[in-house]
């Protein structure tokens with residue numbers, strides 16, 4: 001299933017854990033606990049229970065009939081992560097990690113957030129599981145995302161603005177790691193994407209794999225065969241790795257990750273280190289992580305999950321970039337043609353599907369992972385289109 005090498009936490013030359021010894025001890029313990037519970041039947045039964053009763057899984061694999069007609073080529077299916085409670089795939093991983101936190105006896109959950117989406121998903125689950133919740137967020141981001149700060153507070157979380165450094169996501173991660181080292185006896189760090197030191201990328205993939213576990217069963221039921229291509233947008237890489245996981249060992253299935261052309265880590269990155277792990281990373285002339293920009297806040301990160309870095313260099317997956325204009329057009333087209341307003345992040349995958357579908361035969365099958373719904377982006381798109 002996995003293309004991890006013998007050394008746990010490595011995907012070829014990528015991954016690993018490059019952190020101070022006091023943090024390494026905490027991560028080693030987390031690893032041990034994760035491997036213990038991941039195959040535990042009671043743990044898995046509880047995970048499935050909450051995915052069903054709280055998240056609302058399984059979600060449909062919708063045949064996009066009119067979109068297929070419009071593009072005039074491959075048959076398009078949409079994996080509907082947008083229909084999950086809280087409106088995106090992030091909750092899958094949050095439920096998995098919070099159940100692990102409970103088993104480990106944690107009383108406090110901490111998390112980082114950039115635009116606020118992972119913070120909101122974490123605050124939601126903490127409310128339901130009655131856990132204390134602290135969200136670290138760059139002070140700059142708390143100003144730009146004031147409504148999400150309020151949302152997290154409404155859910156009972158405490159949002160801590162981080163003023164160090166550039167007061168952005170990276171600084172929020174550093175602050176959360178510092179908190180973890182201080183309070184590891186009572187605290188669980190719930191990381192939001194398939195990035196970070198081992199065991200986070202492996203753990204996040206494990207919990208997000210439910211996406212392709214379902215889509216594979218669903219496409220077999222509907223079409224009696226595997227898809228020809230699976231497309232997903234890539235920020236840190238969690239929805240994409242979940243959408244790819246059960247197809248990695250099926251060589252007939254093309255796996256395509258789609259990035260914003262101004263944060264194209266996999267298309268333009270070089271091997272390097274960020275946040276305690278090795279991956280492809282966008283660097284500036286001085287060798288520091290480059291400033292990135294994306295209209296989709298969830299894709300705005302200069303690093304990328306180590307497994308995607310490995311899938312890229314081995315050629316098992318393809319990574320491509322699309323422009324803001326293409327994304328905005330796809331956002332509107334899916335809304336108008338299918339009555340589904342996608343997240344701007346997800347619209348990246350739609351935009352690239354639009355480029356390849358017409359050139360594929362009508363007997364070909366494409367699955368687009370619709371990672372989230374676009375309600376959160378409607379106001380931003382309104383202002384962009386008025387310009």
Ligand SMILES: *Cc1c(COP(=O)(O)O)cnc(C)c1O
Pocket residue numbers: 088089090117192193194233234235236237238239240298299343345346371372373
């Ligand atoms: C956060 C987010 C992403 C990007 O994160 P990944 O870890 O790359 O999946 C994509 N889509 C939506 C809707 C998100 O909220």
